[in-house]
Amino acid sequence: MHARLEDLISLRDRQxxxxxxxxxVAACAECAAALRRLAALREELNRLPAYAPPELWAVxxxxxxxxSTRTPPRRWAQLAATGSIVALVLALxxxxxxxxIAAPLTSDGVAEPAPLQSLVERSQRLEATLRQLPQRPxxxxxxxxxxxxxxxxxxxxxxxxxxxxxxxxxxxxxxxALWSQxxxxxNSLFGVxxxxxxxxGYRATREEGNL
Amino acid sequence: xxxxLNTSKSRTKLRRALVAxxxxxxxxxxxxxxxxxEETPKNxxxxxxxxxxxxxxxxxxxxxxxxxxxxxxxxAELSLSLxxxxxxxxxxxxxxxxxxxxxxxxxxxxxxxxxxGAGVRVVSVSPGGPAExxxxxxxxxxxxxxxxxxxxxxQRSAPQQLQAIxxxxxxxxxxxIEYRREGKSYKSQIVLKDAHEVHEDLDLPSLPxxxxxxxxxxxxxxxxxxxxxxxxxxxxxxxxxxxxxxxGSYFGADKGLLVVRAPRDARLKLQDGDVLIDIDGRVPGxxxxxxxxxxxxxxxxxxxxxxxxxxxxxxxxxxxxxx
Numbered sequence: 001m002h003a004r005l006e007d008l009i010s011l012r013d014r015q016x017x018x019x020x021x022x023x024x025v026a027a028c029a030e031c032a033a034a035l036r037r038l039a040a041l042r043e044e045l046n047r048l049p050a051y052a053p054p055e056l057w058a059v060x061x062x063x064x065x066x067x068s069t070r071t072p073p074r075r076w077a078q079l080a081a082t083g084s085i086v087a088l089v090l091a092l093x094x095x096x097x098x099x100x101i102a103a104p105l106t107s108d109g110v111a112e113p114a115p116l117q118s119l120v121e122r123s124q125r126l127e128a129t130l131r132q133l134p135q136r137p138x139x140x141x142x143x144x145x146x147x148x149x150x151x152x153x154x155x156x157x158x159x160x161x162x163x164x165x166x167x168x169x170x171x172x173x174x175x176x177a178l179w180s181q182x183x184x185x186x187n188s189l190f191g192v193x194x195x196x197x198x199x200x201g202y203r204a205t206r207e208e209g210n211l
Numbered sequence: 212x213x214x215x216l217n218t219s220k221s222r223t224k225l226r227r228a229l230v231a232x233x234x235x236x237x238x239x240x241x242x243x244x245x246x247x248x249e250e251t252p253k254n255x256x257x258x259x260x261x262x263x264x265x266x267x268x269x270x271x272x273x274x275x276x277x278x279x280x281x282x283x284x285x286x287a288e289l290s291l292s293l294x295x296x297x298x299x300x301x302x303x304x305x306x307x308x309x310x311x312x313x314x315x316x317x318x319x320x321x322x323x324x325x326x327x328g329a330g331v332r333v334v335s336v337s338p339g340g341p342a343e344x345x346x347x348x349x350x351x352x353x354x355x356x357x358x359x360x361x362x363x364x365x366q367r368s369a370p371q372q373l374q375a376i377x378x379x380x381x382x383x384x385x386x387x388i389e390y391r392r393e394g395k396s397y398k399s400q401i402v403l404k405d406a407h408e409v410h411e412d413l414d415l416p417s418l419p420x421x422x423x424x425x426x427x428x429x430x431x432x433x434x435x436x437x438x439x440x441x442x443x444x445x446x447x448x449x450x451x452x453x454x455x456x457x458x459g460s461y462f463g464a465d466k467g468l469l470v471v472r473a474p475r476d477a478r479l480k481l482q483d484g485d486v487l488i489d490i491d492g493r494v495p496g497x498x499x500x501x502x503x504x505x506x507x508x509x510x511x512x513x514x515x516x517x518x519x520x521x522x523x524x525x526x527x528x529x530x531x532x533x534x
Contacts, residue, residue, distance in 0.1 A: 002365060124349040138452050138453075139450050140450065140498045142449045142501065143284055144284065145451075145497075145498040148287075149339075149499040152337065152338050156315055156339070159316060159336075159337045162317035163316075187286075191283035191287065192286075192287050196280075198276055198280075
């Protein structure tokens with residue numbers, strides 16, 4: 001078994017790790033290469049220009065009033081440390097295939113959802129919204145039923161493909177296209193399911209004699 | 212009893228008093244009566260107008276609801292066609308040609324050697340799929356499947372572990388699944404679905420056969436795949452329900468589709484209350500299947516529908532109208 005990411009980071013930072021892990025990394029070409037990548041990454045991060053705090057921060061602090069004049073440097077140290085961790089995770093995300101669904105930093109240093117991540121989140125929100133709809137009615141309008149089955153089948157096949165992509169190397173553009181299709185299909189599915197629910201509600205009202 | 216008698220006497224007195232008061236007051240009320248006499252027809256007319264107005268609004272509401280359904284189905288058709296190849300055939304159809312058990316979800320990618328921890332995160336859940344039926348949501352952490360922990364090991368990533376478990380399992384067999392959500396553990400059962408099953412449902416030639424054919428069957432398959440389900444003018448407008456055992460015994464059939472509301476098109480000859488038994492000998496397994504079978508016919512072709520009407524078996528010979 002290869003070394004865990006935490007052990008590799010500890011080794012890079014000259015922190016203690018268990019002897020077996022250290023011995024494995026020393027002997028394993030893959031783990032040694034991963035360790036070198038992590039070290040190079042840290043070097044790159046260290047070379048990044050210093051980030052000056054925005055002036056707005058001083059205004060906010062002044063308004064808060066409760067912060068001593070000595071606090072900001074410590075806070076900035078904490079923020080810098082946190083920023084380093086975030087940057088490390090994000091940089092790792094771009095370097096390791098298994099974390100490719102991650103947010104990049106904009107030129108302002110503010111994280112914004114990557115298109116892929118945004119698509120995944122939209123897809124998950126649509127799934128949650130679909131769960132809120134009432135159960136499908138027993139009496140089905142044939143055309144609605146066919147549309148729903150066709151959409152669901154296509155989404156199921158997309159998920160099969162996404163799973164097979166996950167198991168191996170994948171083309172980021174292809175992955176993006178698959179998630180984009182998924183969102184489009186879920187949108188349509190919600191539309192038909194909603195229309196079906198309205199139809200069922202209308203039928204129930206009609207049968208009760210109110211319409 | 213005394214109370215009842217007293218009550219009855221009191222009511223009689225009250226009635227007499229009211230009648231007397233009415234007689235005394237009658238001359239005084241004549242102008243009012245005349246006014247009311249004039250007013251009543253007006254009220255009737257207003258009431259009729261109100262009813263007519265309500266009916267009109269109801270009709271408009273129904274029409275709007277039908278337009279919404281139509282638009283939703285058109286959206287579905289368009290979003291599906293966006294993914295079709297130039298010939299309209301789904302380029303991913305090859306997946307369906309392989310017997311492949313599926314969970315109906317995708318998980319976060321991973322790779323061998325770096326453990327994902329205790330389980331693997333679900334990224335998406337297919338609507339109508341096995342995972343959804345098992346209660347799995349996106350962002351749940353699947354800890355184990357069929358008693359085997361999943362989270363990646365030295366040889367395999369977590370998705371590879373899941374696939375290995377699925378390949379060893381049989382479609383239709385329930386597998387124990389353990390997952391975590393917001394710090395709590397849950398156990399459920401998930402029944403793997405065969406990806407091929409979708410194709411077999413169509414009761415039509417397989418895709419390679421379709422590609423090999425230039426004749427009618429190939430076209431039939433393409434028509435099914437291009438099913439114009441936004442069109443509600445034909446069989447698509449029918450409201451159907453799969454016969455439950457209780458309904459089946461009532462209608463005298465053990466299987467079939469009950470026509471709750473027949474299509475408006477009289478040429479289709481179906482009536483409310485019919486039970487559709489088979490279409491040219493092909494027994495529809497579901498509402499969707501029935502429409503897929505019907506869609507395999509060209510416009511102008513004759514299809515024989517075997518139905519039960521008032522418990523009598525009837526054959527309807529229907530010419531498929533233009534879409």
